[in-house]
């Protein structure tokens with residue numbers, strides 16, 4: 001069983017994340033989507049909300065065996081899950097430096113764990129949860145960037 005972890009903040013999940021999950025599911029037998037609980041970022045959505053939005057968006061993908069949160073080091077979570085690899089999306093050169101640093105640090109922490117970078121379709125190269133939140137906060141249309149449930153949840157958050 002080739003299991004991979006797809007970790008992230010997912011605040012909220014976007015079509016870019018879903019594109020990466022789709023690509024990963026062609027390579028792996030099982031994918032665990034792992035929402036980081038302690039990455040120090042102030043998030044708009046609670047962990048439970050983020051998990052629910054991902055679950056809803058991936059319910060048709062049988063390779064996604066679990067959507068859960070994790071505390072502590074990613075490598076410890078991946079080891080506990082029996083995963084062989086960490087999947088990360090790489091959109092542009094601007095992602096590279098941080099991703100490279102993280103991948104090499106994770107390798108130092110656990111040399112048995114590989115990081116696999118997958119590039120989402122070009123259409124989503126510019127897409128990020130941060131930009132989507134900004135658009136939603138200013139009451140713009142985000143339906144081309146996030147699943148329906150996430151668009152509705154964003155509208156509710158910024159309805160005041």
Ligand code: PNS
Nearest residue numbers: 007008009036039072073074102105106
């Ligand atoms: O979606 P993001 O915010 O880019 O995801 C970053 C994430 C959650 C994958 C990263 O911050 C992480 O792995 N956090 C867990 C703590 C950890 O293991 N830190 C050391 C990484 S070298």
